[in-house]
Amino acid sequence: MGKLAVLALRIVIALVLAGSLFVQVWMVPLVSIDLQEAAAPDGLRIAFLAIVVLGIVCVQVTAVCVWQLLTMVRRGTVFSHGAFRYVDIIFWAIAAAAVLVFGIAVLLAPGDVAPGIVLLICGAALMIGGVALIVLVLRTLLAQAVARDAEAKHLRDELDEVI
Secondary structure: OHHHHHHHHHHHHHHHHHHHHHHHHHHHHHHHHHHHHOOOOHHHHHHHHHHHHHHHHHHHHHHHHHHHHHHHHHHHOOOOOHHHHHHHHHHHHHHHHHHHHHHHHHHHHHOOOOOOHHHHHHHHHHOOOOOOHHOOOEEEEEEHHHHHHHHHHHHHHHHHHOO
């Protein structure tokens, strides 16, 4: 991965973190006020806001882990066992986000929301779950790469002994 690509991705991650912080600090309280003015039941309002905040936390956790993986790429240590921790956290954060999106559908289902909208939200939850599964496949590829790297190092060490 080139230096320009790493820099571009870091800029995007920084913007995502800044934007998510803005939403948490500024927008969530405004949404809470709007829901209160719309006479939404307190339980529904609190559950919706909790899902939104937890969803934003999932995005932030994923962004920080990708940043750490980028650091490992820059150092040339991404094909090590230390990378698994970050990939696992990314997987679980994305899986949690899928559950949270499904939770929004559950909250909206008994209300006056059109069934098609609830179905679309369920489809979005399914797609986010699919992204989590893709990360799981990529984790398996990382495990194979780490094993191949360790095998190559072992073979080089044996060859050095022979020479």
